[in-house]
Amino acid sequence: MHRTMDAPPPTDARTRILDAVEAIVLARGVGGLTLDAAAKEAGVSKGGLLYHFGSKEALLTGVMERLSTFIAAEFEANVARQPEGPGRVARAFIAWAFGEADCSPGHDHHDRAAAVFLAAFHHDPALLDPMRAQIARMKDLLLNDGIPHGAAMIVMTATDGLFMAHLFGLYRPTEADLRALRGSLDALLEPAP
Amino acid sequence: MHRTMDAPPPTDARTRILDAVEAIVLARGVGGLTLDAAAKEAGVSKGGLLYHFGSKEALLTGVMERLSTFIAAEFEANVARQPEGPGRVARAFIAWAFGEADCSPGHDHHDRAAAVFLAAFHHDPALLDPMRAQIARMKDLLLNDGIPHGAAMIVMTATDGLFMAHLFGLYRPTEADLRALRGSLDALLEPAP
DNA sequence: TTTTATCAACCGTCCAGACGGTACAGTCGC
DNA sequence: GCGACTGTACCGTCTGGACGGTTGATAAAA
Numbered sequence: 053m054h055r056t057m058d059a060p061p062p063t064d065a066r067t068r069i070l071d072a073v074e075a076i077v078l079a080r081g082v083g084g085l086t087l088d089a090a091a092k093e094a095g096v097s098k099g100g101l102l103y104h105f106g107s108k109e110a111l112l113t114g115v116m117e118r119l120s121t122f123i124a125a126e127f128e129a130n131v132a133r134q135p136e137g138p139g140r141v142a143r144a145f146i147a148w149a150f151g152e153a154d155c156s157p158g159h160d161h162h163d164r165a166a167a168v169f170l171a172a173f174h175h176d177p178a179l180l181d182p183m184r185a186q187i188a189r190m191k192d193l194l195l196n197d198g199i200p201h202g203a204a205m206i207v208m209t210a211t212d213g214l215f216m217a218h219l220f221g222l223y224r225p226t227e228a229d230l231r232a233l234r235g236s237l238d239a240l241l242e243p244a245p
Numbered sequence: 246m247h248r249t250m251d252a253p254p255p256t257d258a259r260t261r262i263l264d265a266v267e268a269i270v271l272a273r274g275v276g277g278l279t280l281d282a283a284a285k286e287a288g289v290s291k292g293g294l295l296y297h298f299g300s301k302e303a304l305l306t307g308v309m310e311r312l313s314t315f316i317a318a319e320f321e322a323n324v325a326r327q328p329e330g331p332g333r334v335a336r337a338f339i340a341w342a343f344g345e346a347d348c349s350p351g352h353d354h355h356d357r358a359a360a361v362f363l364a365a366f367h368h369d370p371a372l373l374d375p376m377r378a379q380i381a382r383m384k385d386l387l388l389n390d391g392i393p394h395g396a397a398m399i400v401m402t403a404t405d406g407l408f409m410a411h412l413f414g415l416y417r418p419t420e421a422d423l424r425a426l427r428g429s430l431d432a433l434l435e436p437a438p
Numbered sequence: 439t440t441t442t443a444t445c446a447a448c449c450g451t452c453c454a455g456a457c458g459g460t461a462c463a464g465t466c467g468c
Numbered sequence: 469g470c471g472a473c474t475g476t477a478c479c480g481t482c483t484g485g486a487c488g489g490t491t492g493a494t495a496a497a498a
Contacts, residue, residue: 082367097474174275174367187415202429205422210399212406222380229398236395290449
């Protein structure tokens with residue numbers, strides 16, 4: 053059950069089902085996610101879906117777990133990519149928010165995260181617990197990153213806010229908005245003059 | 246059986262229904278919001294509810310419109326409360342995010358906004374359009390507030406992020422976190438030394 | 439003044455459809 | 469033979485919505 057990154061169709065059913073959940077939520081919204089729809093989208097019978105995930109909750113748990121571990125891995129990689137020293141974690145946060153991680157085609161990881169997020173939360177807010185744990189860890193690291201407390205909090209909330217604006221489509225920042233935001237965030241991480 | 250027996254709730258049925266929607270979403274989540282539940286919570290029969298709001302979508306539209314106008318009014322009031330000059334709008338944003346607006350008992354306006362937000366978005370993302378228009382106006386004012394572009398964007402995203410963390414319960418900032426955040430945001434609005 | 443008609447504001451019931459989930463017999467590749 | 473499915477049929481529950489009352493206030497007609 054590894055990540056055999058092969059041709060488009062021959063992925064295993066489990067992965068296809070998980071992908072189908074994300075695709076449906078992105079295309080049709082949380083309300084469009086039914087077991088029947090997920091099965092059809094994954095090219096699997098309903099019985100087959102229930103063979104892998106015994107209930108809708110199990111399905112959402114699965115999708116949530118996959119997202120959590122993916123986010124965790126991406127975060128680690130992002131941190132490793134930054135130069136050592138104060139502000140390293142903060143820079144990883146910023147890099148993630150501005151989407152400099154992978155280069156997956158089609159839907160980027162923000163969209164997929166948003167879809168999973170909404171679907172899980174709607175079914176049962178407690179399903180977000182793995183993600184909460186992950187966020188707590190990341191917050192902990194960020195607050196011990198050798199930068200002022202307030203700067204760390206700004207990085208945390210600003211990146212969250214960017215994500216939320218995207219999630220709900222509240223507004224679309226222009227390129228100039230993003231450049232300015234990024235510039236100011238970077239400036240925050242410079243040692244005081 | 247109109248204005249006779251009600252001593253405690255002298256509000257009209259329409260308002261009670263709108264309030265009931267918010268209360269239900271807060272207490273039982275988006276999935277718990279049904280017409281029956283809303284009717285019962287409002288002390289109205291299902292037929293009566295459908296008399297005022299002909300469909301669930303109409304109900305959510307109503308709740309969304311009320312929220313939009315409320316937010317707009319609150320924003321205006323918050324701006325008026327700040328001293329004139331550069332950073333006035335930004336300070337209003339910050340004041341709102343830190344909940345210094347009204348003193349409504351029971352549920353604060355953040356909780357109610359969150360409830361309406363989630364319920365409307367779940368039914369149909371397009372229902373957020375009134376709110377999007379409102380946010381666009383607020384963003385416009387913020388970006389012409391006489392402060393650097395990047396600072397304005399930080400204020401915008403940071404306040405959104407704070408709201409989102411609350412909305413999904415992703416993490417609970419400590420008092421110290423909030424103080425530090427607030428201090429750094431305020432410092433951003435000081436004219437460069 | 440009495441009767442009748444109209445109208446808004448509800449009430450309570452019923453229903454078709456959708457959804458999550460079960461059951462189970464059969465199929466196909468290893 | 470066995471695990472990994474497929475396909476169909478079915479069940480109980482819930483939901484949005486339709487529909488036909490009922491009630492009390494008000495207005496018009498007698």
